[in-house]
Amino acid sequence: MLQELVIENFTIISKLSLSFQSGMSALTGETGAGKSIIIDAVNLLIGGRSQISSIRFGSKKAVLQGLFSIQKDDQLSRLLETYGIDLVDDSLLLQRELMDTGRTNCRVNGRLVNTSILREIGRYLVDIHGQYDHQKLINEHAHLELLDSFGGEKLQQQKKHYQQVYTDFKELEKKVTNLRKNEQEFAQRIDLLRFQKMELEEAALQMDEEDLLFEEHEKLANFQKISSILTEGFASLIEGDKPVLDHLARTQSEFQKIADFGSEFQKISENISSAYYLLQEATTTLNREIEALFYDEERLNEVDTRLELLKQLKRKYGESLSDIIRYYEEISFELEEKEDFVHRSVEWENSLAKKYQLALQEGEILSKMRAKVAQSLTKEIEQELKELYMDKTTFKVRFQPNSQKITESGLEEVQFLIAPNIGEGLKSLAKIASGGEMSRVLLALTSIFSDAQKISTLIFDEIDTGVSGRVAEAIAKKISKLSKSAQVLCITHLPQVAAYADNQFLIEKDIQGERTQVRVQCLQKEARIQEIARMLSGENITSLSLEHAKEWLEEK
DSSP states (O other), X not given: OEEEEEEEXXXXXXXXXXXXXXXXXXXXXSTTSSHHHHHHHHHHHTTOOOXXXXXXXXXXXXXXXXXXXXXXXXXXHHHHHHTTOOOBTTEEEEEEEEETXXXXXXXXXXXXXXXXXXXXXXXXXXXXXXXXXXHHHTOGGGHHHHHHHHTHHHHHHHHHHHHHHHHXXXXXXXXXXXXXXXXXXXXXXXXXXXXXXXXHHHHTOOTTHXXXXXXXXXXXXXXXXXHHHHHHHHHHHHXXXXXXXXXXXXXXXXXXXXGGGOHHHHHHHHHHHHHHHHHHHHHHHHHHHHHHOOOOHHHHHHHHHHHHXXXXXXXXXXXXXXXXXXXXXXXXXXXXXXXXXXXXXXXXXXXXXXXHHHHHHHHHHXXXXXXXXXXXXXXXXXXXXXXXXXXXXEEEEEEEEOTTSOBTTBSEEEEEEEEOSXXXXXXXXXXXXXXXHHHHHHHHHHHHHHHHXXXXXXXXXXXXXXXXXXXXXXXXXXXXXXXXXXXXXXXXXXXXXHHHOSEEEEEEEEEETTEEEEEEEEOOHHHHHHHHXXXXXXXXXXXXXXXXXXXXXXXX
């Protein structure tokens, strides 16, 4: 419930601090005294839309603060935990600052939040009903949710179960729809992947084969040149009139004769010997290469063909063989995934109809439960209206099949219909012409749904407008009854309603230093009698009105 409310520099309020108790609190005062401004401040505090014009003239910002004591609630606790907001002694401090620059700062227990989060949290704290608040009632999209909230835990469980089945169906339907939508493109992609995979598998690429092929190509393409040089080189070393090796052998022998005469001769002798042995080894290698030398024109064609294939593959799949091999691995994986997807899509197609039927069955169970709940709701609302002197009123919950058969909310749409008078046909709540009737219907629905919605603070802003006499008395009793299970703040001009309140606040305007100020005082017994008498007879308070006010306060 709302414990403390602080308002600074908001419209005509300079600074105001109010403390509220549980039960029913009435806010009374002359028209234009500022009662609705207080409710507007609470509305902004729980995420309502702000305007720069709400800031008191001459001020840079308006500040609103509200301290709420809350009972631990699973949904609200989970919501606060989601946004990292800690509870302090089961209390929530909401703060909102409106800047003249248009900016707004919102905090919950000191943590900075945006207005959407503030609004989300505020829905669990306060429910505001104004004299024009019937717009919420005529929103037929909300009727189904209200019916379900009245249905209790068993219906909520079935609804969750249905929605899970429905979600499974929609996810599968989305997959199947996407597959059907992109079926041609998907099939073309699979064909392309299969062709590329087969082409690369037939190529049987080896990581280093390109370098080896280039080397082999060079040898075969330059066979004549290689053969000529090898042959001539071999001949110059060991054949002819002056073989190089023979000449070098004689030179080696001569230098060995003087090797012992000095270190420099020893070094020359060793170098000539090394050259001789190296040339001998080269001669052996030359002979082996000459004997192995063979020109194979067919092999040259094969090498050229293979190199051309590698060139084409690089043009299509990558700059190097390693890139191509990597690409082969990637498309193999993609192809496997897509072929598996095609295989599973056949299963999806088969199971889609089954999931649809399952959702339909669970939806029908939910519909039957709703129909039973609607009967109970109808009886309770008609009883509530009877207590508000609308005993001839007929209320009905109309069910209409969804155009899409199944939706996230179920198989049907729900509309609340009412016939306030005998002989009139049922019509939507929006068609209620009388403001007094609308106020009573609003109050009846609030009485029914407040417990289900678990709102701790209810605010009524002049919903008793347009009623008087015994109807006003009935409304007062009904609001008082509501205050037994939730805190109620009620702006009223009816003395009957004010008399039923546990606490009464008088809101007045006065002029201080050429500025309008709003003053609020919590009235004690004698002051309450005076205020209720004023509400009853106007400014000219009579002894009779004082007596009536005293009796009402004593009898309530």
